[in-house]
Amino acid sequence: MQKKLVVEKVEKRDERLWLICDHPPFSLEQARPKNHMLVDSDNIAFIYILETDEDFIYVAIPSEFWMDIKQVLTDGTPIFLQSGTIEMELTHFKEELTYLIENIDGNANYGEQMEQAVKEIFLT
Structure with a gap:
């Protein structure tokens, strides 16, 4: 089974980029x-x-926050998730995102809108 959180805002503080879900519909206490x-x-x-012993949890990062992410992709700033009172580093985020960006460029399988959005933010 899968659950979904949507990032509501992004903040840069404590030398980290924080993806924030202020009002999560469920706890991430057992998530990794x-x-x-x-x-x-x-x-x-x-x-x-993210995963627990029973579930997968999808953390959706809408395109409105991609520019913030682009700014930290090439430096050493770690990316963390804050969901309610739970905080965790999103390990391998940069490597995974870089791979996806490279794969989306020129690949119609992701849809024209997705490809265009990625090009506008990450490939210009």
């Missing part, structure tokens, strides 16, 4: 990073996957 990302072409978002 899966070190894998997917693409949600329908909603023009990247998905970072």
